Amino acid sequence: MIALREKFKIPKKLKAIAALLLIIGILTILSGFFTKGLSTDNAVSAQFWGVLMYNTIFWTLICNASMFFVCFTTLAMGGWQASFRRVPEAISCMVPIFGVLTFLILFYVVAIDHNYHIYGWLNTDVVQHDEVLKGKQGFLNVKFYLIWTVLTLALWSLLGWRMRVLSSEADKGPLLGEKGKKYIWKNTVTASLFVVWFALTVGSTVPWFWMMSIDPHWYSSMYSWYTFASSFVSGLSLIALWVVYLKNNNYLELTNQEHLHDLGKFIFAFSIFWTYLWFAQFMLIWYANIPDEVVYFKHRMQGAYRGIFFLNLIINFVFPILLLMSNDSKRKYNWIAFMATFIILGHWMDFYQMVMGSLSKQEVSLSWFDFGVLAFFVGVMIYGVAFALTKKPLIAKYNPFLKESVIHHS
């Protein structure tokens, strides 16, 4: 067997880039906090907290998508991911960190700032005289919102942590026969718990709470799946980016083009899946043309957000379908890295228009501030994931599926 470079050492260049991004990010957030965040006018402070909200939600969800990737491949007995499984595991280490950030920001918005501009349903005076919001009160209230948010983030973190602990067993000694069966069984149980909780949260309730309730009258049954698809395809892109990065630095010796090809297929397929949901949500509302429902799309498609609206579709659908369709494109490291970056940015913009499109309807607020906050989150992500990668061997030597992964043909 070839000699494996067991542990990842963070290159100085990566550290420098992450530090630079962090400094830019912190300065941007501080300047935004003092100019907008502290404003007593809800509409102004919403411009600051809204940006923080969609960034933190986006990064929590895409890091959690990594753990979802680990769990569903485990449940499907997919052995091919064994050679690079430590990468999504390391990315999922960010869930508790981004989760705490998300909770703090949402807690501030809901319980301290009482930002009526972001969440109209917080305003009890309005709710009392509004039949629709009155009916939704059982779900849309501060207590349930906070409890459910805490539960969501805590269980994601806990089950993710459990999966990572189980994975460490594959470093210690051979898992043969009964031992191997037990290892797989334990993994299967935790993974299925995670997937069920994932479905109850990202698959349904959490996007309703965090983002859809910004337009409390409007609803779409596609919204959660849409959010899931958006975050999942960017999560897969993030995994691919780290895999390519580690490959370029001569780590992950057992991962090759075959694994990259399958990751590429996933990115391609879920880009189309996202488009399918995008269209399913849009088309019915457009066709029925009922004022209550059209409010969501009116200013997005025909107002200030027209450019972003169609750019979103071009970046996240037209580009992936044309540029990732061929066999060769999914097997080239640099091409996958380029497309993955592109798709992450595209879906970040998608989250931007989902949140800010409702908070600033008259004009597109996208500016240096959004990119500064993005820099902060990317910086934290790079530091955190790189640090998590140094903690464990990059390849779980005794994973029962490792051989299947080594001989994998896509």
Place this chain on the structure above:
Amino acid sequence: MKKKKFVVLPFQEEAKLFDAVKMAKEDGYKIHDVYTPFPVHGLDKALGLKESSLHKAGFYYGLTGLSVAFFYIGWIFNFDWPHNYGGKPHFSFPAWIPIMFELTVLFSAVGMTYTFCWLCKIAPGVKKHHFHPRATDDLLVLVIECTAHTNAEEVESKFKKNGAIDTSIQYAEIGWWWGTYNDDTIPFTKDNSSIVVA
């Protein structure tokens, strides 16, 4: 079509088949094809086959379907028979997308199926030579085409030593023609010796 001479070498295990393919390539034999009952991973690479153009054809069939749907609906609703459906504009592009999507799928699926049949020379009511009936059941059949320099008997005995079972030397046409398989040998029920041996 002229009949050609083939050495038929069935194997029971994938590993032995790969060794045989490697050996045949090293010794410079002309491999006609390998018939397997299931897809064998990595065999295309071992045989040095070039990538199939089927998926490229599929892309263009899909593109054809997409444009046929778009232009046909566009022509009907805007020029041939413009209707007022609930005040919607005649050019209601989002409403056409499902149909455009379906026709893309239909054209590429049907087109690729026929192209696949054409490339593999198979179709309903059409017959082609079967080298070994168990190639559709449990044997992996390597077929070597004899050239002027090939000593068929030597090849047969050589590969027999390397795990080939139930080998034979056959004269066959490799094209396709009208006919059915009714009279063919059914594995395990009839004597396999009914296969024409030179």
